[in-house]
Amino acid sequence: QQPVQSPQAVILREGEDAVINCSSSKALYSVHWYRQKHGEAPVFLMILLKGGEQKGHEKISASFNEKKQQSSLYLTASQLSYSGTYFCGTGTGRRALTFGSGTRLQVQP
Amino acid sequence: DGGITQSPKYLFRKEGQNVTLSCEQNLNHDAMYWYRQDPGQGLRLIYYSQIVNDFQKGDIAEGYSVSREKKESFPLTVTSAQKNPTAFYLCASSRTSGRIDTQYFGPGTRLTVL
Numbered sequence: 001q002q003p004v005q006s007p008q009a010v011i012l013r014e015g016e017d018a019v020i021n022c023s024s025s026k027a028l029y030s031v032h033w034y035r036q037k038h039g040e041a042p043v044f045l046m047i048l049l050k051g052g053e054q055k056g057h058e059k060i061s062a063s064f065n066e067k068k069q070q071s072s073l074y075l076t077a078s079q080l081s082y083s084g085t086y087f088c089g090t091g092t093g094r095r096a097l098t099f100g101s102g103t104r105l106q107v108q109p
Numbered sequence: 110d111g112g113i114t115q116s117p118k119y120l121f122r123k124e125g126q127n128v129t130l131s132c133e134q135n136l137n138h139d140a141m142y143w144y145r146q147d148p149g150q151g152l153r154l155i156y157y158s159q160i161v162n163d164f165q166k167g168d169i170a171e172g173y174s175v176s177r178e179k180k181e182s183f184p185l186t187v188t189s190a191q192k193n194p195t196a197f198y199l200c201a202s203s204r205t206s207g208r209i210d211t212q213y214f215g216p217g218t219r220l221t222v223l
Contacts, residue, residue: 095206
């Protein structure tokens with residue numbers, strides 16, 4: 001079952017904040033966040049593990065609510081370079097990630 | 110530099126032809142994956158391999174085949190049985206099976222059926 005991401009798209013001005021949500025119907029061992037620029041490969045941003053360990057980026061943070069099977073990605077003081085499509089990948093019982101359909105983020109000057 | 114390479118970057122296929130997409134990694138990763146991405150869509154898992162000579166079907170394996178004869182290589186064949194193969198194909202690898210290990214992606218192959 002594919003995780004559900006919200007919102008589907010968001011437009012920001014430089015310096016504004018954004019939150020992207022990822023929700024799963026299955027119990028999660030981990031949540032992985034990626035950013036993809038058009039026509040390029042997804043780039044790893046952050047991983048959140050069951051039990052609270054978090055590894056990733058300095059200027060981007062995230063939370064993982066294991067009980068609610070949800071994760072949120074927080075982008076603060078957005079920059080033009082933050083534009084792209086953000087995907088969450090969820091680690092469940094299967095030994096491969098399942099990705100959401102993505103959130104398109106556009107940061108304008 | 111360590112990384113994942115995919116070739117070719119662009120591939121054009123006539124209907125009824127089989128084509129093979131290459132994926133090579135020099136990261137010494139055990140696990141490798143193939144995903145398909147359609148315009149405006151997320152990543153859908155085609156096949157994955159946890160170790161050499163072993164692989165499992167993903168969510169959309171019909172019309173595709175893979176092999177894993179070497180640790181560093183995981184080629185994907187798109188067969189004539191795949192009804193709508195035009196898409197962006199991404200290969201990824203991780204140190205071990207991907208539930209908690211970070212997956213790293215190659216640059217992708219864009220396949221177009223003429």
